[in-house]
Amino acid sequence: MGKAKFKPADDVKPEVEEAEEVEEQRDGGEVAEEEEEEKDKSFEELGLDPRLIRALSKKGIEKPTPIQQTAIPYILEGKDVVARAKTGSGKTLAYLLPLLQKLFSDSGRKRKPAPCAFVLVPSRELCQQVYTEVSWLIELCRVQLKAVQLTSSMPVSDMRNALAGLPEILVTTPACIPKCFADGVLDPAAISESLEILVLDEADLLLSYGYEDNLRSVTSIVPRRCQCLLMSATTSSDVEKLKKLILHNPVVLTLQEGSDKEEPVPSNVQQFWISCSAQDKLLHILALLKLEVVQKKVLIFINTIDMGFKLKLFLEKFGIKTAILNGELPQNSRLHILEQFNAGLFDYLIATDDNNQTKEKEEVKGDDNKESKKNKRRFKPKLDAEFGVVRGIDFKKVHTVINYDMPQSVTGYIHRIGRTGRAYSSGSSVSLVSPGEMEGFEEIKSFLAGEEDKDSDIITPFPLLTENAVESLRYRAEDVAKSVTKISIRESRAQDLRNEIINSEKLKSHFEANPRDLDLLKHDKLLSKTAPAPHLRDIPEYLVDAKTQEASKMVKLARAAMGNNRRSGGGGNSKKKRSRKGGDPLKTFNANGSKRGRGGGGVGQKKDGKGSSDGSANKKQKTV
């Protein structure tokens, strides 16, 4: 582990002692890592209970991540902690492990009138994820502890039932707590009496999604003795606000990698971009997926639900099956789609990352098609305010994140990209940037590069797609794009929602009892009635230039080498150590002959992200 620097924070409440700010720094690169390996602490050395260590081992987790190494001892000591570390760095276990350990020692005592540990997360999906994580730990440790999850959409009777067993741990969203107070499900006085640990997970997102008032109603009843933990992937004024609102004399842990500058995106994620017009985005994503120059599984982000359906219908015509995840789907379906994607049942998932209703409204305004307007009036989707795909969801084995639409903010970008390269795995991202998105993209780039290093290229042009390869698909792509009309999009969207509502009901009543049958409900079913035409499904070899063919072959080989060519079973951490660079063509590909590139010389992409056919333009390729 790197050296810890201690410096006082200047923004804690005046009545409390000076806070310690601990900045953990780690050098990137393999040599440094190896040297550090010896200094790395084990779970035993962190003082973790043997039952927890055994449970982790059963899950293939043997070594704590840096944030776990740093945060666990402080939390066990009883300190309030603000922990900021990159997406995918293992923050959930960093707080869950010591939280459980503390409750182990209390487990023989008389049950309290309300849960003694609250974990507040910004979305239902995350609620489910954290609940699952804490539940398997409890089960594997065989301790008498109980965790429940509550979300606002639950009927009051279900909430009451869940709390009747006097659980020690409650995982919920901030919006749910005032609702529980109003419905008499939770008693504020009982919470004040019982609460010992409060965790705000994904703190950087809690306020930005309008939970401020909800949080205030919680903080007003948090007893002074309660230990508060605040976990976050980025720093923002919102995190600072929360810190002041809730924490007492916190230890502030800021985990950085590499140099002094902030690198919120993990260094094991290679970031690329492609410059293209808004119209050509369909063509480019087709080339990326059809020519197989990106590694599966792929998570594709779009900004509006309609765009998601447009993309799905378009790709379908070329025989590329995708599933869609958005806030208008019923919760059961959303959770099921996530489960199936994590289990490797399909390779491509198109997701909206928040409830972008304003954007959808703007689109409605600009639409002059009467029929379509009528359809829109009829079809009013209800979006779930607690939906959030990027908010901390642990997608398993996503190798590539594609920004089909650029996110609206730097934080949005960081959280999207953070869905790959989780824990010790590697990944890459490709952003399709149109001229209209260039300003936002520049902002993201300069934020990632940091103040001192404005010109450094953290996001480099995508090297594995030549202009010729893209152009060879243009005619087909444009032809098919014309057939995906606004009406067909709207109809598909309505049809998908109807299907998912049926799925959701089925899931609820029948499939709970028969989990194996869940697989029968496939979410990447075709929406269009006609099967893809053979000439679109199979791109003839003569259309693709030699360089792209080689790139595609390399990606497939790498996939086979990584054991990803078969549909894989869910999650789990492989115990085998793999070379971090080995087999990834984005790290080794060199269009000029040798397959082992030396940190540069990718295929035909100019520094501006536009394709070139000679392969000489991209001199700067990021090494990780």
Ligand SMILES: Nc1ncnc2c1ncn2[C@@H]1O[C@H](COP(=O)(O)OP(=O)(O)OP(=O)(O)O)[C@@H](O)[C@H]1O
């Ligand atoms: N010590 C470890 N060794 C290996 N894998 C781990 C370890 N700790 C956590 N993981 C795994 O790493 C993945 C990412 O962890 P987690 O979701 O906690 O990240 P995070 O820091 O909360 O990310 P985000 O900010 O995006 O929510 C999970 O699949 C988790 O099981």
